[in-house]
Amino acid sequence: DKLVLAYVHDVKSVLQVHNLADGSFIQELPLPMGTVSGFSGKKKYPEIFYDFTSFFTPGTIYRCDLSQNPIPQPTVFRETTIAGLDSEMYDLEQVFYPSKDGTKVPMFIMYKKGIVKDGSNPCLLYGYGGFNVNLQPVYSTFRIVFMKHLNGVVAVANLRG
Known part of the structure; x- marks a missing residue:
């Protein structure tokens, strides 16, 4: 029912x-x-x-x-568990930024807790905007390694063509 x-x-x-x-x-x-x-x-x-x-x-x-x-x-x-993966070590934010025409574009930003967000950490920016496809949150070992071992910041821009 x-x-x-x-x-x-x-x-x-x-x-x-x-x-x-x-x-x-x-x-x-x-x-x-x-x-x-x-x-x-x-x-x-x-x-x-x-x-x-x-x-x-x-x-x-x-x-x-x-x-x-x-x-x-x-x-x-x-x-599914992965040895050594502690998801509590990381923070995730969703922000919105204006495009050229004023449309608000969502972007996920993730990083290891405790890092200073002052622009001094390496950043991996990824985006795809073709064929009306959005990039929903999915797990990636590469991103975890980048954040954990390089104190990297990952930004996934949800562009749409």
Whole structure:
């Protein structure tokens, strides 16, 4: 009797639960900044599963029981772990900057906690703007190594052509 909507807002995944009969909003499921994919569920079962990844999370499958009211926090069903990866070592910001025509362009900036943001650290700036494709948060070992061992700052500009 519920419909789960998965969509993207400001380059971040959003999950909302609605009443299947009338479409009314019930609840938004909590998500950190990241990307939902691999969404699965069947009408005859009250649970859903989805895969979540972020800049600091290589992949986690969550389970959520929709039969309760309010709907409880999703729980970890399966998780990919990487030895030595501590996602709490890093910070992530999303900023918006104006383009030439005034459109606000989102950009993710990530770095190791405690670094001084004064322009003295190396920066890896990445962007892609072709074919109306946005760059949602996904895990990258390269970026983690760059931040951890070189005190690098990573900026991912969400350009769109």
